Amino acid sequence: MAVDTDTVRRIAMLARLNVPEDELDGLAGELNKILDWMDLLNGADTDGVAPMTAVKPMPLRQRADAVTEGGIAEDLVANAPEAAGAFFAVPKVIE
Amino acid sequence: MADNALTDLTIAEARERLDRGEVSARELAEAHIAAIEGARALNAFVTETPERAIADAEASDARRRRGESGALEGIPLGIKDLFCTEGVMSTAASGILDGFVPTYESTVSANLFAAGAVMLGKLNLDEFAMGSSNETSHFGPVENPWRRQGDNRALVPGGSSGGSGAAVAGRLCLGATGTDTGGSIRQPAAFCGVVGAKPTYGRCSRWGIVAFASSLDQAGPMARSVRDTALMLGAMAGFDPKDSTSVDIDVPDFEATLEDGVAGLKVGIPAEYSLDETPDDIRALWDEGIAWLRDAGAEPVEVSLPHTAFALPAYHLIAPAEASSNLARYDGVRYGQRVEGEDLIDTYARTRGAGFGAEVRRRILIGTYALSAGYYDAYYLKAQKVRTLVARDFERAFESCDFLLTPTCPSDAFAIGEKSDDPIAMYLNDVLTVPASLAGLPAMSVPAGLSGGGLPLGLQIVARAFDEETMFRAARAIEKAAAFDARPEPRG
Amino acid sequence: MSLIEGRSGAWETVIGLEVHAQVVSESKLFSGASTAFGGEANAQVSLVDAAMPGMLPVVNEYCVEQAVRTGLGLGAEINPVSVFDRKNYFYPDLPQGYQISQYSQPIVGRGAVEIALEDGTQRTVRILRLHLEQDAGKSLHDRDPRRTWVDLNRAGVALMEIVTEPDMRSPDEAAAFMAKLRTILRYLGTCDGNMQEGSLRADVNVSVRRPGGALGTRCEIKNLNSIRFIRQAAAYEAGRQVEIIEGGGSIEQETRLFDTDRGVTRPMRTKEEEHDYRYFPDPDLLPLELTRDYVDRIAADLPELPDAKKARFVRELGLSDEDAEVLVADRDNAEYFEAVAEGRDAKAAANWVIHDLFGALNRSGLAIGEAPVGAAHLGGLIDLIAAGTISGRIAKDVFQAMFETGRDARSIVEERGLEQVSDTGEIEAVVDGILAEREDMVAEYRSGKTKLLGFFVGQAMKATGGKANPKTVNEILRAKLDS
Known part of the structure; x- marks a missing residue:
């Protein structure tokens, strides 16, 4: 399972993580080591085994349809790096 | 001296003295504030909140005068900085959240404060709880108050709840909250010589706790006695309709059954937890623990958990995969730090590249890779199936025993920097704690002895889902027999 | 295709x-x-x-x-x-x-x-x-x-x-x-x-x-x-x-x-x-499990849907496919129509709703929920026609007035004196007057141009301001011309 620097660059882009070019190689090596170790899992026979979804089987709890929250725009933008009134502001997006 | 007497108390002792009016919450708080100031070298706190502590303590004393005492009335606690606390900076020890002040309070911390607890501050941790040594914190590593005999190097407190472990061991608070994803309460508890309990997944609400790996994260208490952790867990736990994974069952009075002993119970000894690399001192302590329990009337039985070897790699796929998604919200748009770039995508990448530390970046990359097109089945899905097998192992084992006894960690505390170059060597710290995390089972570490180097070692109790009562009873039996009273030399 | x-x-x-x-x-x-x-x-x-x-x-x-x-x-x-x-x-x-x-x-x-x-x-x-x-x-x-x-x-x-x-x-x-x-x-x-x-x-x-x-x-x-x-x-x-x-x-x-x-x-x-969306099950949520019972309960409360409604309109109310299609295309329209048709001639109701009401709504840019003529009022108008109180032609005017004022049909008819005249005496007098005035055409009729009947009917209606019952006018005219 070889991860090369191109793969690291692609994953970093997917994860929106700036990785300096000179770190790509080292990271590829580290990821390969970790992924090789993950290959241990192939030794486990999981045929017909369902993936685990909950510690205690229980139904998904559901909420009543009622408006119980809102009206906290000021709180929400209080921690924002940049706001325009009650809006969050980000560098211009071109669609 | 009077101050030391106050910071040395257990929660249960402090409660008695408060009840008898021999000490006030304010005096307790002041003693701890002084202790914290004197131990800043440990770097256990990200944020100290002395004014808040005094205000909380005064309010507590007033409530007590009115006869309105909660279960933790006036008890000064530290809160791991993974819990969002209203009006107090909450960072997850990450640069990306530096300066973030929540407008809300996590359910667990709110429960503690509703029970009368006093907040001393926010405790350091590995960034986003990712680590086993508390070296990945944006705010610098935490030092373990313990030192190896004949070696003056600073040791790690374990992680991720390293600040909690160090603060409890260093007498900076009577108890602390931790969170445990793969051992993040139990391993630092063992390294610091304190008690740490991870309840069953679903017992404590995750609402308001910065998420690392949602299907594994659980809050739990760290303190200096089993009774204290039982007391704290009683206050922390409870059904929360705001967390879909919170389980709606009653919280028993853990303290009430604490002294019931282990006579007639069967203690399972999992063969697979005996690793080739387990040091002799840890092996010997484990044997001793078995003997203590036998003496207390429990029957040791050999059990097998055949998929143990797969647990750690499965964990290191599931946790980073979930984390890669959980940490996507830290994008510099609504809160936290932003590093402006050429355009939006560049702003995201710079913000996240600069805001996250190396270990967090590494885990995000691993997790992103594991979930990316073409690899989901081979990695994430496979790991979740392995998780089912690990959980089944425990179910089968619990057909022939009531709880398990194992060492908590494969080693004692190591020096800061000693393992930071080798991620896998670091991950191996969690090899004995991760399986119970994958299965969601309650597990705790009790300090039971010292290593050859004079450092604390912990024994781990694992119980059936939602059977924390048995876990605490067994832990109490170990605690009594071990009579662990070693403590780190005060320094600074 | x-x-x-x-x-x-x-x-x-x-x-x-x-x-x-x-x-x-x-x-x-x-x-x-x-x-x-x-x-x-x-x-x-x-x-x-x-x-x-x-x-x-x-x-x-x-x-x-x-x-x-x-x-x-x-x-x-x-x-x-x-x-x-x-x-x-x-x-x-x-x-x-x-x-x-x-x-x-x-x-x-x-x-x-x-x-x-x-x-x-x-x-x-x-x-x-x-x-x-x-x-x-x-x-x-x-x-x-x-x-x-x-x-x-x-x-x-x-x-x-x-x-x-x-x-x-x-x-x-x-x-x-x-x-x-x-x-x-x-x-x-x-x-x-x-x-x-x-x-x-x-x-x-x-x-x-x-x-x-x-x-x-x-x-x-x-x-x-x-x-x-x-x-x-x-x-x-x-x-x-x-x-x-x-x-x-x-x-x-x-x-x-x-x-x-x-x-x-x-x-x-x-x-x-x-x-690369990296889909995986949200670990904050559990699988959503629905029981047969739960689904059945929702199914039992399902409203009648357009296809079923259309089929019923055609089968039980005798509407044409086209009319039924138009009526069921919108739930509000269908409900309005059903309220009008309840206990009345469904085809007449469909005609009024589709041609008169929809037409008026279109012209005024209103939605059915905003219609000045409610289903009960439109039903009242149809009742007046059925009872012979007003003629179909007068009804168009009454509808227009209803749409403009939001008032009910009966009050408009009464206020404006639009009741249909079915009194044979009154109509006979009018008819006699017309026949006397147009003897030339009476002669033509009698010589075989019977389609002039329509002309006489029109004259009679005009003379009564449209209020004469056309059936009665017809009967009286035939009786007089054919005798």
């Missing part, structure tokens, strides 16, 4: 839709914030919607119920177990960095919708699946030259994504499907169908092929928010593809936007292929 005649022969358009329908609910899919349209910026946003650290989703039971109701209305399988997945991507109006959606196990499986085509034939459009997911917030790009502003009021509102098989063969069929789906959703009360406000919008997948040949490469046109745009965009896109292929080129699979001003599609700047 309508084919495109290219230079090299005929081409068939193949269309599939992915429809996003906003669920009618008070609060959002995973939070207690309001879904109301048009609030102040970020005023309808909870901590969960803003993805503050440590926030967790809890699903809204009514949204689940609405999805099940919709699935049943589309004749679809309801899956006993479905799973909420995370769809991971970065965008400023997606605060979590992922959308909670359903990927491999949706709540609703295969179903079907029947559409009526222009030529009177029916076509079945198969539904592949329906799943629940969160809407995103809104990015405003035009408020500031350098910045995009983000409003999260819509973030987290429940959407149903309804995916069809590529079963439509022309832009008209796509439009007909969308109209029919909208009707069904409105009947069910699960989506208000308001396309202007974005409650209902569609991504349209278009490809072309030789009739009956292998499927061509498709392009997806994103986010069309009117039926007209769906028709226009699909037609433009099919034409564009034919032109490219006939020019020797090939179609590149891509996502396109429809420029509503110019009526053309153009590629989006960000290519869909760059995305």
